[in-house]
Amino acid sequence: MTKTILYLGKKLLSAFAALLVISLMTFFVFQILPGNPALIILGVDADPLQVAALEKQMGLNQPLLVRYLTWLAGLFSGDLGTSLRYQVPVMQLIGSALPVTVSLTVLSLLITIVVVVPVSVYLATHNNSKIATFLSALTQLGVSVPSFWLAILLILIFAVTLRWFPSGDMVPFSKSISGAIRSLVLPAVAISIGSTAVVIRYLKSTLLDEMHMDYVRTARSKGLSRNAVLYRHVLKNALLPAITILGMITVDVLGGSIIVENVFNLPGIGRLITSGVGNRDFPLVQALVFYLASTVVVINFLVDLLYTAIDPRIRLP
Numbered sequence: 655m656t657k658t659i660l661y662l663g664k665k666l667l668s669a670f671a672a673l674l675v676i677s678l679m680t681f682f683v684f685q686i687l688p689g690n691p692a693l694i695i696l697g698v699d700a701d702p703l704q705v706a707a708l709e710k711q712m713g714l715n716q717p718l719l720v721r722y723l724t725w726l727a728g729l730f731s732g733d734l735g736t737s738l739r740y741q742v743p744v745m746q747l748i749g750s751a752l753p754v755t756v757s758l759t760v761l762s763l764l765i766t767i768v769v770v771v772p773v774s775v776y777l778a779t780h781n782n783s784k785i786a787t788f789l790s791a792l793t794q795l796g797v798s799v800p801s802f803w804l805a806i807l808l809i810l811i812f813a814v815t816l817r818w819f820p821s822g823d824m825v826p827f828s829k830s831i832s833g834a835i836r837s838l839v840l841p842a843v844a845i846s847i848g849s850t851a852v853v854i855r856y857l858k859s860t861l862l863d864e865m866h867m868d869y870v871r872t873a874r875s876k877g878l879s880r881n882a883v884l885y886r887h888v889l890k891n892a893l894l895p896a897i898t899i900l901g902m903i904t905v906d907v908l909g910g911s912i913i914v915e916n917v918f919n920l921p922g923i924g925r926l927i928t929s930g931v932g933n934r935d936f937p938l939v940q941a942l943v944f945y946l947a948s949t950v951v952v953i954n955f956l957v958d959l960l961y962t963a964i965d966p967r968i969r970l971p
Contacts, residue, residue, distance in 0.1 A: 735937035778861035796851030
């Protein structure tokens with residue numbers, strides 16, 4: 655128990671230190687970028703006195719360290735400044751976009767997890783069959799095809815031709831839960847196809863390696879059936895490296911899948927990033943960059959927790 659607490663404490667301390675470094679880099683990089691937020695709001699032809707007054711109001715006349723500490727305090731209090739483009743609190747914009755992206759992420763991961771395990775096990779146990787060869791070719795295709803092209807193809811087939819799903823926009827969950835899910839199905843499939851193909855190929859390869867280990871022959875010699883060895887031992891050991899890949903994919907999807915969200919016109923983090931960059935909305939983009947970077951840290955920390963749950967030996971010194 656003590657070793658587990660120490661292990662988790664070290665991981666938590668490491669995650670906190672990483673978040674602090676990320677906040678430093680995020681803030682100071684945006685301070686050296688060209689462009690004056692006051693001029694962006696008032697326009698290049700604004701009176702210098704008006705620009706100076708707005709800079710004072712926005713705190714831009716304060717020392718750099720003071721501005722960083724103020725922004726850092728805002729991260730803990732939820733005050734990330736005001737959007738230059740929308741003139742509303744940045745936290746409000748992120749709060750309205752985050753449920754869409756989180757819902758899209760959860761649905762994409764569910765599709766990935768439901769497909770990955772059975773297909774990977776089948777490919778590993780029927781490696782030389784014709785069906786396995788066909789599925790392997792499909793996974794190669796899934797890895798190669800970009801998600802935005804898949805998104806357009808899915809819209810043409812299932813939205814325009816068959817009219818099974820909407821082609822874009824998002825029905826709010828407050829209005830219709832089923833309508834909201836239908837709005838997310840096609841973009842979730844477009845995102846999950848590539849990630850599913852990657853995890854399948856990786857998990858299949860790991861399963862094949864594990865199936866030739868000595869402990870498998872020992873377990874079979876003790877009378878355990880092939881399926882018992884496969885699901886109780888081989889799959890459990892093969893899941894460890896697969897979880898790392900799945901964690902990386904989760905970060906990518908939770909980042910907003912910028913292109914796919916824009917293809918389907920979903921009001922998520924991806925579209926918010928595009929809008930912020932296009933309008934040089936520094937407070938919004940700065941907050942979103944920190945959000946994306948901190949997401950990587952949090953997901954990695956959760957992956958470490960999963961590691962310890964699956965294989966307790968990892969937390970040993």
